[in-house]
Structures are given as structure tokens and as C-alpha cells.
Amino acid sequence: MSTSPKLNAKIPEGAMENKWTKYRSTVHLVNPSNKRSLEVIVVGSGLAGASAAATLAEMGYKVKVFCFQDSPRRAHSIAAQGGINAAKNYQNDGDSVYRLFYDTIKGGDYRSREANVHRLAEVSGNIIDQCVGQGVPFAREYGGTLSNRSFGGTQVQRTFYAAGQTGQQLLLGAYSALQRQVGMGTVQLMARHEMMDIVNIDGKCRGIIARDLVSGKLERHFGHAVLLCTGGYGNVFYLSTNAMGSNVTAAWKAHKKGAFFGNPCYTQIHPTCIPVSGDHQSKLTLMSESLRNDGRIWVPKKQGDTRKPNDIPEEERDYYLERRYPAFGNLVPRDVASRAAKERCDAGYGVGTSKMAVYLDFAANTMRYGQIEANKKGIHSASKEQIRELGVAVVKEKYGNLFDMYKQITDEDPYEMPMRIYPAVHYTMGGLWVDYNLMTTVPGLYALGEANFSDHGANRLGASALMQGLADGYFVIPYTIGDYLSEEIRTKAIPTDHEAFVKAETEVQERINTLFSIKGTKSVDHFHKALGKIMWNKCGMARNAQGLKEAIEEIKALRAEFWKDVRVTGEQNEFNPELEKAHRVADFLELGELMCTDALHRNESCGGHFREEYQTPDGEAKRDDDNFAYVAAWEYKGESNFELHKEELKFESIKLAQRNYA
Amino acid sequence: MSHGNMNLTLKVWKQKNKNEKGRFETYDAKGISPDMSFLEMFDVVNEQLISSGKEPIAFDHDCREGICGMCSMYINGRPHGPKQGITTCQLHMRSFKDGDTIVVEPWRSAAFPVIKDLAVDRSSFDRIMSAGGFVSVNTGNVKDANNILIGKNEADEAFNAAACIGCGACVAACKNSSAMLFVSAKVSQLALLPQGQVEKQDRVLNMVKQMDEEGFGNCTNTGACEAECPKSISLENIARMNREYLGATLTQNK
Numbered sequence: 084m085s086t087s088p089k090l091n092a093k094i095p096e097g098a099m100e101n102k103w104t105k106y107r108s109t110v111h112l113v114n115p116s117n118k119r120s121l122e123v124i125v126v127g128s129g130l131a132g133a134s135a136a137a138t139l140a141e142m143g144y145k146v147k148v149f150c151f152q153d154s155p156r157r158a159h160s161i162a163a164q165g166g167i168n169a170a171k172n173y174q175n176d177g178d179s180v181y182r183l184f185y186d187t188i189k190g191g192d193y194r195s196r197e198a199n200v201h202r203l204a205e206v207s208g209n210i211i212d213q214c215v216g217q218g219v220p221f222a223r224e225y226g227g228t229l230s231n232r233s234f235g236g237t238q239v240q241r242t243f244y245a246a247g248q249t250g251q252q253l254l255l256g257a258y259s260a261l262q263r264q265v266g267m268g269t270v271q272l273m274a275r276h277e278m279m280d281i282v283n284i285d286g287k288c289r290g291i292i293a294r295d296l297v298s299g300k301l302e303r304h305f306g307h308a309v310l311l312c313t314g315g316y317g318n319v320f321y322l323s324t325n326a327m328g329s330n331v332t333a334a335w336k337a338h339k340k341g342a343f344f345g346n347p348c349y350t351q352i353h354p355t356c357i358p359v360s361g362d363h364q365s366k367l368t369l370m371s372e373s374l375r376n377d378g379r380i381w382v383p384k385k386q387g388d389t390r391k392p393n394d395i396p397e398e399e400r401d402y403y404l405e406r407r408y409p410a411f412g413n414l415v416p417r418d419v420a421s422r423a424a425k426e427r428c429d430a431g432y433g434v435g436t437s438k439m440a441v442y443l444d445f446a447a448n449t450m451r452y453g454q455i456e457a458n459k460k461g462i463h464s465a466s467k468e469q470i471r472e473l474g475v476a477v478v479k480e481k482y483g484n485l486f487d488m489y490k491q492i493t494d495e496d497p498y499e500m501p502m503r504i505y506p507a508v509h510y511t512m513g514g515l516w517v518d519y520n521l522m523t524t525v526p527g528l529y530a531l532g533e534a535n536f537s538d539h540g541a542n543r544l545g546a547s548a549l550m551q552g553l554a555d556g557y558f559v560i561p562y563t564i565g566d567y568l569s570e571e572i573r574t575k576a577i578p579t580d581h582e583a584f585v586k587a588e589t590e591v592q593e594r595i596n597t598l599f600s601i602k603g604t605k606s607v608d609h610f611h612k613a614l615g616k617i618m619w620n621k622c623g624m625a626r627n628a629q630g631l632k633e634a635i636e637e638i639k640a641l642r643a644e645f646w647k648d649v650r651v652t653g654e655q656n657e658f659n660p661e662l663e664k665a666h667r668v669a670d671f672l673e674l675g676e677l678m679c680t681d682a683l684h685r686n687e688s689c690g691g692h693f694r695e696e697y698q699t700p701d702g703e704a705k706r707d708d709d710n711f712a713y714v715a716a717w718e719y720k721g722e723s724n725f726e727l728h729k730e731e732l733k734f735e736s737i738k739l740a741q742r743n744y745a
Numbered sequence: 746m747s748h749g750n751m752n753l754t755l756k757v758w759k760q761k762n763k764n765e766k767g768r769f770e771t772y773d774a775k776g777i778s779p780d781m782s783f784l785e786m787f788d789v790v791n792e793q794l795i796s797s798g799k800e801p802i803a804f805d806h807d808c809r810e811g812i813c814g815m816c817s818m819y820i821n822g823r824p825h826g827p828k829q830g831i832t833t834c835q836l837h838m839r840s841f842k843d844g845d846t847i848v849v850e851p852w853r854s855a856a857f858p859v860i861k862d863l864a865v866d867r868s869s870f871d872r873i874m875s876a877g878g879f880v881s882v883n884t885g886n887v888k889d890a891n892n893i894l895i896g897k898n899e900a901d902e903a904f905n906a907a908a909c910i911g912c913g914a915c916v917a918a919c920k921n922s923s924a925m926l927f928v929s930a931k932v933s934q935l936a937l938l939p940q941g942q943v944e945k946q947d948r949v950l951n952m953v954k955q956m957d958e959e960g961f962g963n964c965t966n967t968g969a970c971e972a973e974c975p976k977s978i979s980l981e982n983i984a985r986m987n988r989e990y991l992g993a994t995l996t997q998n999k
Contacts, residue, residue: 138884153805153864154871156911157813173891209885216887218880218940220904227894245904251812252907259879266875274868297860326807363748363781365788366809488811491835494780557884606795608788652800657762658861660803661795 087728093518094198099736103202107562111569118143124306126278126333128155131532132312134556137260140269151277156258159326163250164371166242167549169207178239180204188737190236190416191540192690199537206558217256234545236416242546247485278333279591284583288528292587299656303579307571308527315511315533319671321615323508324369330667331674342523343716345516345536348682351691352624353509354420358440367507372545375413377448382432382441392501411744418542418691421506435503444501449474512539516716520563531555541690598665603648607664610645622679627695631683642672687711708739749778754846763858779839803862811835814910819850824914824973832975854922856960867913869959876955877948878931880940906934908976915970921962926970928956929986930978946993
């Protein structure tokens with residue numbers, strides 16, 4: 084296999100551990116006076132976008148930030164719960180840059196690019212330093228040092244956290260850095276704006292068309308470079324842990340204008356979410372992976388057991404993760420845990436009314452914590468009830484907000500009985516293909532954070548999304564963008580009456596006109612739900628060739644129906660959430676087909692991509708390294724026409740091996 | 746499509762934009778399940794409106810898990826509805842009875858102009874943050890994180906203040922439309938931490954100045970903000986901000 088000539092990953096030469104240091108020290112710089120005349124557009128204000136925008140503005144670039152929410156602080160990074168990884172080795176448990184690098188490559192089932200992942204591990208410690216400097220209130224020990232906990236797929240404690248609100252605190256840190264620059268006038272903030280298309284001039288990305296979501300007007304914005312920090316596309320499944328507004332539109336428009344899409348089929352199904360309760364459901368809620376530190380996952384040993392969980396004695400419970408994977412137990416990676424839950428439920432051991440759920444039980448650890456507290460307090464003859472009470476207080480401090488949320492949604496008290504959980508769509512490892520500089524195949528167009536494909540392979544480890552978003556924004560793009568912008572110092576700002584801007588805006592306007600003109604009978608949500616069902620059933624936790632072929636045809640038919648029968652109410656020149664949704668769902672209807680195409684072509688199982696035809700005798704994902712150790716980067720060639728390009732993945736530092744968590 | 750068997754009457758504020766006058770409109774919400782969130786109930790109503798060719802009700806929402814602060818809605822006279830410590834997206838229909846009439850309005854404050862129906866403009870909060878809600882530390886100029894030791898209690902207290910989601914319920918609940926709880930939460934978080942000490946005087950003075958310029962009212966210690974805050978941000982933060990503010994005005998030589 085050889086890499087397509089259209090894909091140059093620009094990985095620096097040299098030993099893995101020296102690549103980034105050497106590159107960082109030799110990459111072209113832009114002098115401060117030139118930075119002032121270089122304009123950078125940042126689309127999205129989550130961890131990647133806010134950190135990139137703030138840092139680039141601090142360096143002197145002129146920055147514009149766009150977000151569709153009413154404030155940058157609402158970006159969906161805010162909802163990340165459990166934590167952020169960093170190779171600090173504060174716990175003296177053998178952590179190192181190499182170990183974080185190794186865990187991430189292995190966790191990603193050997194489908195990520197080594198050089199990018201190594202860089203991620205190298206800068207992980209700087210992120211924690213930076214956030215603490217901003218005043219992010221991480222959890223601490225009594226001695227005043229930072230606290231850590233464990234996440235899946237690792238055997239060290241390297242996860243930093245702020246209760247169950249780590250994403251919120253990190254985002255507010257980046258947001259405060261961003262607002263500081265807004266106040267200084269170095270960043271222009273465009274909230275309630277949605278990117279509708281990118282504008283390319285002479286083969287380079289030179290700006291965007293945006294829609295002001297309040298006035299409805301289309302706007303043209305020039306930039307010497309454009310950064311897409313627009314998150315993942317999990318909402319293609321309709322039901323996911325993503326926010327309602329999370330969408331693929333920015334990435335998809337870029338894809339249609341020349342940016343290759345990398346590994347679109349790699350989707351992360353998170354094992355611990357609150358199960359679906361009815362067809363009214365609009366989104367799924369995650370229960371943090373950190374709960375697997377202290378929660379034990381089980382189902383009854385008897386099929387179709389209808390007893391209440393607390394009435395099922397210990398010896399009649401099957402702690403299936405501990406049974407199958409004794410070395411990692413409940414802390415196996417997400418893809419493994421999700422499949423194991425599905426396997427038990429499919430085999431008839433599921434619990435709850437839908438029978439599509441398993442238990443996440445805190446009783447044992449509550450008692451263990453209670454006993455420690457009793458010992459600390461010198462209570463030697465504590466009753467069982469007293470110990471439980473002391474334990475509940477500890478659990479409350481660690482996970483209180485999650486337990487409250489669970490109770491609010493399900494009307495069941497998780498302090499009294501085990502949580503019911505089931506896997507749900509959570510994150511997309513796939514995204515726009517980028518080189519080592521985070522640049523897409525369109526010069527001047529970058530993708531950061533979840534929007535790119537590069538660091539997590541076929542499965543992301545818990546607490547690594549926050550790490551990657553902030554690494555890209557704070558510590559990667561500020562250096563790598565110099566490689567491009569140093570060549571642009573002679574480019575004057577291009578007036579937005581340039582024909583390319585006019586043409587792009589006209590195309591957007593025509594699409595809006597078409598959407599209103601259909602005046603069909605079905606709502607946008609109707610199509611979104613129908614698409615979600617196809618994707619979940621045929622391109623979800625388990626896939627097979629037959630189902631994927633059917634899905635492609637079903638999506639094509641649904642897309643045709645959408646453009647014939649969708650009803651978009653209201654008008655363009657006003658605040659119109661239905662029109663916003665229509666644009667996003669129209670793009671999901673195209674993306675879904677590419678995801679299925681990618682899943683169908685990848686005749687192997689790896690990480691979150693589980694093809695039923697390719698599994699080991701004990702039901703684990705079976706990779707085919709001889710034929711599929713590559714990134715699938717798809718080029719858009721017109722409707723339903725995608726051309727595959729391959730970037731060969733070379734493993735120089737880590738030996739390819741079958742993942743083993745037993 | 747039927748979901749459940751609750752039937753409700755909604756009286757909802759409809760307003761085309763910030764310049765036009767608004768009015769209440771009455772809607773039937775039929776076939777509602779007690780397991781739905783309040784926003785999912787709105788989804789059902791909007792779906793019915795669209796299918797009968799009418800315009801749906803505009804409202805702000807995003808994460809639907811109680812953390813982004815986007816959803817608003819003043820429900821039966823209370824921000825985020827009748828239950829304490831939650832946002833509207835976490836309010837479930839089991840908190841209502843079959844046959845209830847529910848009145849839904851936008852946040853009402855001069856500093857939060859209505860965009861449409863139930864959606865308001867809260868960009869004043871962003872501008873207050875720009876005035877001083879940060880530590881001036883550029884990317885890269887920090888030491889190893891564990892060089893700063895912070896006692897667990899101080900860290901926890903700072904975290905409790907930092908839990909604010911910027912939703913604006915405090916302003917909506919206040920008869921004066923005061924933003925003191927919001928501003929004081931950020932001032933407190935940074936005043937409690939060593940990282941925030943260097944700029945603490947400028948911070949409180951600048952943020953309060955911006956708050957006043959945005960048209961928020963004064964605090965008269967009613968405490969409605971704390972009672973309605975979905976994240977239970979404490980009034981103590983306002984006391985701490987007042988102390989910081991007084992200290993800054995007395996000692997700053999400007």
C-alpha cells in the first residue's frame with residue numbers, strides 16, 4: 084500500500100520524541116508587525132475554537148470568532164463531564180509521555196497517526212498548567228495539590244477533573260481568555276452566526292459566508308486563514324449525547340469544496356448513558372465514564388429476570404466486564420464496554436422495562452468509602468447504616484451533580500438502587516483530514532478538535548477529547564499556522580465584493596430559496612428522526628455489508644423525499660430555528676451516505692467500527708492490518724460520488740498488536 | 746403521534762422581534778408524557794403547529810442536560826419553572842398535572858431584549874466578562890500546575906462559585922433585574938484563588954462598572970436570585986463582591 088499523492092501529512096523527520104520539539108523550533112515565524120495585518124477566522128467557540136482564537140489574538144493576529152449559540156460559553160465542550168488527561172505523573176504511578184502516547188494509540192486500535200498522538204501527549208502537561216493559571220478550579224487534595232482519577236483504557240491515574248463539570252470549567256477558562264481579547268478589541272465576536280459555506284480563491288481558502296441568525300442576513304467575511312473548530316457529527320444519529328445544535332455543516336461545506344473527509348465511519352458509542360425512555364426523546368444524557376471508577380457493571384445471571392436489582396443476591400449477578408476482562412475490569416475502553424453491554428442485552432439479560440439496559444452499581448464502593456471514613460473518624464463500631472451514610476457523602480461529593488441529573492431524568496434515586504445505563508452515540512473520531520499542521524487538503528483551511536480526524540484512531544479514550552481540543556488550540560495551531568501565514572504576509576485583505584464571495588453567497592441564497600419553496604408536508608425533525616433510525620440500526624454499534632448497502636439506498640431515498648416534501652416555516656430574514664435545522668439536516672442526509680460508504684469499504688473491525696463479519700471467536704474486533712492500516716480520506720466528486728484516497732499509517736514506535744484488555 | 750395522556754393548556758409569549766409588541770397566545774399541548782422534559786413538550790407542540798401550517802414557538806436551548814445555560818423560559822412566574830436547582834431542560838412534565846394551564850414568558854429585563862418569542866439577547870453577560878472576568882495570563886506563560894498549592898476548601902469554594910452557567914435566571918428572578926449574583930460568582934471564584942489576586946481590584950471595579958452600563962438594576966438583598974439559581978450559587982458571593990468592591994474603591998489610587 085502506498086499513500087495517495089494527494090495526501091501529504093508533512094510529518095517531520097527524526098525520532099518520534101524529537102519531531103515536535105525540532106519542528107516547533109524551525110517552523111517559519113511571522114513577525115509581530117505582520118501579524119497585525121493577517122486575519123484569521125475561527126468557526127466554533129468550544130475548547131478548540133476558544134483556545135485557538137484567544138491564543139492567536141494574544142500573538143497579535145486579527146481574529147474573528149463565529150458561534151451559532153448566543154454566547155461562546157455555550158459550546159458543547161461545556162457538557163464534558165469526567166476529566167482531562169495529562170502525562171504529569173503526579174501520582175507517581177509510572178505515567179509518562181510515552182505511556183500516554185502508547186495508551187492512546189492502543190486505545191484507538193492502531194488507526195491513528197503516531198506523530199500527531201505523540202505531540203498530543205507531549206503538550207498534555209502544558210494544558211493543565213495553562214488552565215490552572217487561568218483559575219480553573221480543578222479538584223484538589225487536602226495538601227493543596229491537584230487530584231487525579233482513572234479513566235478507561237489505562238492503568239494509571241492521569242485524569243484531572245472538576246467534579247462532574249470538567250468541560251464546563253475548562254471551557255469557561257478558555258472563554259475568559261477569549262473574552263479578554265474581545266475586550267481588548269483583538270477578537271471580533273460574532274455570536275448567533277452560522278457558517279454557511281467557505282470561500283476559495285485561487286485554490287486557497289479565503290473566507291466564509293455566514294448567516295446572522297437574528298436578522299437572517301447573509302454576510303461575507305474574509306480571512307487569510309480559516310479554522311474550523313466545529314465539533315463532531317454525532318447528531319447524524321438524531322439521538323446522541325451531543326447538543327441539539329451540534330452539526331456537521333461547516334465541515335461538510337468544506338468537504339464539498341475540496342477538504343477530504345477522514346474515516347467518517349469511526350463513531351464512538353459511549354457505554355454509560357441513560358437509556359431511551361420513549362419516542363418523544365430529543366437527546367440522550369451521558370453518565371460520565373468517571374463513574375466506572377466506582378461503579379460496577381452487571382446484569383442478572385438469569386435471562387429475563389424481573390426481580391428488582393436490590394433483590395438479586397450477589398451470587399446471581401454477572402459482573403460481565405470483570406469476568407471477561409480481569410486486568411482492566413470495569414475500566415476497559417469505551418468501544419469494548421459498549422459492545423459487551425449490547426451482547427448481554429441481545430442475549431436476553433437486559434434489565435428495565437425496555438430490556439435494553441444494564442446496571443451500574445455503586446453499592447459496594449459506597450460501603451468501602453463509608454468504612455474508610457469511619458476509620459478516619461475513629462468510629463470503630465459503626466453500624467451498616469452509619470457506614471452507608473458516610474459512604475453516600477463521599478459519593479455525593481465525587482459525583483453529586485451526575486446522580487442528581489440521573490434522578491431528575493429517570494425519577495429513580497441512584498443512591499438507593501443501581502443506575503440503568505445503555506450505550507449511546509457520543510463522539511466522532513472521524514472528521515476532516517488534516518496534515519501535521521492541522522491543515523486540510525484546502526490550503527489555508529484548518530480543522531481543530533473533534534472536527535478533525537487525527538488523534539483518536541478508531542476509538543477515543545475517555546478524558547482525551549478535552550485534551551485534544553485544548554492541545555490543538557493552545558499549543559499546536561499557534562505554531563503550525565506560521566508555516567502557512569509566513570507565506571501570506573504580502574497578501575492584502577481581499578475585498579468581499581470579489582466574484583468568489585458573490586458566487587458563494589448566491590449559492591447559499593439559492594439553497595435557502597429552494598428550502599422555502601418546497602412547502603412540503605413533513606417537518607425537518609421528521610426527516611432527522613428517520614435518518615437517525617437508519618444510521619443507528621445499520622451503521623451503529625454493529626455493522627454488516629448487507630445492512631450498509633441497504634442503508635445507502637434508504638438514505639438516498641430519504642434525501643430525495645426531503646427535497647420534495649420538507650416544510651420549512653417562517654421567513655429568511657428573521658430568527659428562524661426551523662430554517663437552521665433544515666440546513667443542518669440536509670447536510671446530515673449527505674454525510675450519512677458517506678459514513679455508510681466508508682463503513683462498507685472497511686472490511687475489518689477496529690475500535691468503534693465493528694463489522695459483524697470480522698470478529699474473533701470471543702467476539703472482539705478483528706483488524707486487518709495488511710489491508711486496512713490506513714486513513715480513508717474521501718474526496719467529494721459530486722452527489723453520491725466519493726473518491727477514496729489512502730494515507731498509509733506507519734507504526735515506527737509502537738508495534739501493531741491485537742488489543743488485549745484481559 | 747401520541748406520546749402520553751396528559752393534556753395541558755399553554756399561554757405563551759409571542760413576539761416577532763425586539764421592536765414589535767408581543768402578546769400571549771394559547772396553545773393546546775395534547776398527548777404529553779410525564780417523562781418528557783419541558784422542552785420536549787415544546788417540541789411536540791411545535792411539531793403539531795408545523796403540521797397544521799402554523800409557525801412554531803421560538804425558544805433557546807442547546808445541550809439539554811442542564812449545563813450550557815442556553816434554555817431560559819419564565820414558567821408560571823418562575824425562571825426555569827417550579828422546581829429548584831434545575832434548568833428548564835431538566836424540568837420534567839411529571840412536575841405538572843393533567844389539565845394544568847402553564848404560562849410561559851421570556852426572561853424580562855431591559856438588559857435582555859427579546860429576540861423572538863421566548864429567546865432573549867444575553868450578550869450583556871459576555872461584555873461584563875470582557876471587562877474583567879479573567880486572569881490576564883497569556884498562553885504559555887505559566888509554571889507547573891502543582892507550584893500553586895490551593896487548600897481543598899478554598900478550591901471547593903471557588904468551584905462552587907465557578908459552577909454558574911450564565912443563564913440569567915438570577916436577573917429574571919430579581920424585581921430589580923440585578924445581575925449581582927452572576928457578576929459576583931465570577932468575582933468570587935477569582936478572588937478566592939491565588940491566581941486571581943494580582944488583578945482583583947481592577948476586576949471588581951471594571952466588571953461592576955460594565956454591569957451598571959448594561960442597564961442591570963441594583964441589589965436590594967431580596968435573595969430571589971439565589972432561590973431561583975439552577976446551580977444554587979450562594980448569596981455569599983454577593984457579600985464577597987461587595988467587600989471586594991469596597992476595598993478596591995477605598996484603596997485604589999486612580
